[in-house]
Amino acid sequence: MQVELSERDGYTILAVEGEVDFHCSPDLRKKILQVLDDSGDLILDMGGISYIDSSGVASLVEGLQHARDHKKQFLLANVQDAAMQVLKLTRLDSVFSIHESIDAAINA
């Protein structure tokens, strides 16, 4: 798993690439919580994620809860089909705010 940080229009964009399994989901979790604490609103670019397991999804859920507690935004963008299936299985597709692209997420 590789993570890249960038800034756009007041949002921090976290682009994740590769497989998110339980070896690396603690890193992702730490990164998400850290960005939400330090810089505020976060868009997670999931376009490069080839596989995400439930520990990864759990980290996203934790991030969302953290963002809500601190009145910040946590958006998902470019969610690929495989990841979407996993989210749907746990009915989380209606919990996250999911956007087709980063632009759509910013404009929302």
Added chain:
Amino acid sequence: MAGNSLIHISDLVTHFGDKCVHDGINLDVRKGEILVIMGGSGSGKSTLMRCLLGLKAPSSGSVQLLGQDLFRSNRKQLVELRRQMGVAFQGGALFGSMTVGENVCLPLREHTRLDPNTMRIMARMKLEMVNLGGAENLMPAELSGGMIKRAAFARSMIMDPKLLFFDEPSAGLDPITSAELDELILRIRDAMQTTIVVVTHELESAFRIADRITLLHAGKILMTGSVEEVQASDNQHIQDMLKRKPRSEAFDVDRYLSQLTGDRVSRQ
């Protein structure tokens, strides 16, 4: 061995004491399919499951899971293999001293270094999937039969296994819960591309979920095929099984009589 088969059984022979349970079983399970193993009581389907799980060693033949020979693996390889497998036992096999949540989390706590908070969320997600949201603090003794089974499902899926085994998922459940579990099995496969092996004797549920059905009878495989192929088969045993007819074995008067009066006959 075909490249896309995750389970490969070849020439499996097993015994219980002197009794032969399986007599030359050959079976492949392909990636992402739901294979249902069916058969009457005593047909050896549960023992076949135990062989697949590495709990019962065969007398001869081999079982390969994910390309690795189950009974020629050392302890470390076996642990590695089993971390990619999930099993839901017939009776649930939940640990009575732990809450449902702790039961579901157990594999995570033993095998991963995830944050306790992440584990808790994962357990709740899995419980939510099986419609047991909010039950994590209950003890197994407080659950109904159907709930225990669903909790066992949740536990078997907690590590996102590549292979899932369900032993009699619908045995002893009401039709609605059992239909829900069937739906769940289908959804898990569709979402995670998990390869699933189900052992059952319930025709209805087998026809709903199976990609392929393997029919066991008296330690041998009668046939392996799609639902349509099984229904169209003209084998007598298969038709009996489908029509729920009692066993129609040849009736031997002498044998029957000696069975009833056994003691006398042997004393002659």
Added chain:
Amino acid sequence: MFVVKWLGRLGDQFLYITEQIGRSAMLLFYALTGIAKPPYKLHLITRQILFIGARSLFVILVAGFFTGMVLALQFYNTLERFGSIDLLGSATALALVRELGPVMTALMVIGRAGSAMCAEIGIMRTSEQIDALECMAIDPYRYLIAPKIIAGIISVPLLTSVFDVIGILGGYVVGVVVFGLSSGAYFDSMYAGVEWNDIMMGLNKSLLFGLTITWVSTTMGFFLHYDRKGAYGAEGVSRITTNAVVLSSIAILFGDYLVGAVML
């Protein structure tokens, strides 16, 4: 015909016992090697110590007190005939520390914890929980058996020392309070009579008993499915538990003699 059948049964029995001994040795080996590897399961061991040790405390207190009283009563009666009542303290303490403390404690622990352990593991076997552990790649020897054995080795000596102390107190009540022996005489003879060697013997015995009880009980429960009569369900678990209690009691009494003979 009858002789052949009988011989066959004898052979079966012999094979079963031999196999069971082999399995129990294997169980101990796997459990001990399992403990040696980190990460250590401290919380599991603590829970077992709570179960075997702390929860047995009350029974041990009561049993110890009465054992001490009975001992003092008997010794008083005997010693009086020889005019050596002064030795009451040392006689009571020696009997408790060397013999009765370890043995009685062990028997109490068998009844309270050993039987429960055997039944618990037996039920886990029949309800496929041990299979489930294996399938989750969790080593049952390490996860289930090892904490119990460790907790037994830690708890039983501690309980034994509690038993000894409370027994000496019980003897004091009978000797000093009831029969009016002087308090100084009771304890003086104890200081003079009990040696370090006696305490070591009691300690060695209780360590051995702690291991024996947990080892026998867990083995019987864990290998329930190998039982010759085909242990099944509630009946099987209860029969195996009875066997475990009888077997470990006999093992304790035999071990008591063995250690006594070796260390004399």
